[in-house]
Amino acid sequence: MTEPRDEIVADEHGAGVAPTDEAARMTPFRLLASNPLTVVSALVLAVVVLLAIAAPWVAPYGINAVDVANALQPPSASHWFGTDDLGRDVFSRVIVAARVSLQVAVVSVTFALLVGVLIGVVSGYVGGLLDVVLMRVVDVMFAFPVLLLALAIVAILQPGMATTMLAIGIVYTPIFARVARASTLSVRHEPYVQVSRTMGTPTTTILRTHVLPNISGPLIVQTSLSLAFAILSEAALSFLGLGIQPPAPSWGGMLFSAQGFLGQAWWMSVFPGVAIFVTVLAFNLLGDGLRDVLDPKQRTLIESRSRR
């Protein structure tokens, strides 16, 4: 990937400083801030998160304030995003659903991150038979499309918020395991790790002080991208009625009920979809920007899958 280097070079010319080595020492934060797409996506995400947190206070109407007399009203001053088939305010529901969606995404990706990193680091550091077995298990999980695996897990448990979190968490665990393992393998043979080992430092200390900090770059990138995928997965599950259960609002669930009113009420299908799209796009662009700075060599998830 040549993108990151280009950006560095461009920066050097602006600053009039010489070779790449010098520029490589620019702080990651300044590099990030020099990419307008990254800055914009971070700002958008900040707004989404703030709205989600403040949703109960910001929402002008109750999420389940049914007002049948005002059903299917187009967007207006009193209902910015219009009303749905039961007269509920679409704007209020969209921002409260943001809260639900982000909550599911954050919890499930945290789960995937913790479990995946544990598996990946142990597998990469210990090596041998354990590594072979763990990685074959990961391969098996990669043989299932993400949504299919999530659906199978929902089929075992009862649909609901906890199940949705668990299903999405399990589904994205192998990716983190793979990323963590690959990074651990490259760190394991570094002199400072070897020396530390020779000195008799306990394995857990080596993992905590040497390995983990040095593999955090790719993991941060993967976290941002996984949050995007997790939001998409949650929306898909909720759309199918197997994720967040009504009457709790969810973007996917709102899109499902909008299906019956495509011709009469475009706002019911457009606004929740835009909310998903904007949030996912922001996480993706942020992930891309982070990758250029933190982890130029790492490819996206599907790229690594295709190179198996």
Next chain:
Amino acid sequence: MRVAPRQLVVFLGRRLLYSAVVLLGVLVLVFALVQVVPGDPIRLALGTRYTEEAYQALLAASGLDRPLVEQFFSYLGHALTGDLGVSFRSGEPVTALLLQRLPATLSLAVVGLVIALVISIPAGIWSALHEGRLSDAIIRVTSQFGVSVPDFWMGMLLILLFSTTWVLLPSSGYVALSDDGAQWARRVLLPGLTVGLVAGAIMTRYIRSAVLEVASMSYVRTARSKGLSSGIVVRRHILRNALVPVLTIAGIQFATILGGVIVVEVVFAWPGLGRLVYESVAARDYSMIQGSVLLIAAMFLLVNLIVDVLYAVVDPRIRLS
């Protein structure tokens, strides 16, 4: 083509063995699915249709009353010979039901892949060859849009546009290609476009990076430095070598579409495998879930295997590593 037969055979053997191991793992996981259901899967599947008679009949048919080890080997043996048991709901053979759904999903996958290739090959190559320019930036951001759109929402918007507002195309339903080619095409167009646009966006990104990777190779620099025109370098050295990773990406996407367009199939009332999975999960028809999950995973492994083998035949570096 110079193919060293011994290395190729060794590579094929190892690759087959690997696929077999993963397939076995898939089988274990799929078998375990019914076992880990909290409560009685048969009672859950029967739901309101529960009678003692129906319960006993289904229990016997599913073999869930036998010892675990015996169940597993029986499932393994039957699955490998194509017998996936009977549906908990309808009592019909799972394999037959799956085969019924396959043509619709295949239609969708083929049309989607063609649309994706038509979009992504020119866009990806153009983007890579104009790296850093405005057109590259536009293509990159647009493809990022495509990656971020929920596919089912895209489908709804296409229905809103082409079926509701302009009334040009039907919004749902499937007609078999063998029954009526024109109707098939009219109906496959919108779901195919939905799948194709998303897959096209994803593939554009890979094709771009594949072409960029080849373009940074030393033989490309050599070709340029010996004075070949840039058209010849691009055609003979860059594109020809980038073709292999592009084929890989296309194969992976095809496999992904085959098993991964559950929600799009639901939106378009498309009677394919994806919708079958959804219906079975909603109905808690566990044998049906097992069968469809197994079939989709097996297809995914098979496509991966074919792609890897083709790759090795074409590119000797792979089988030597």
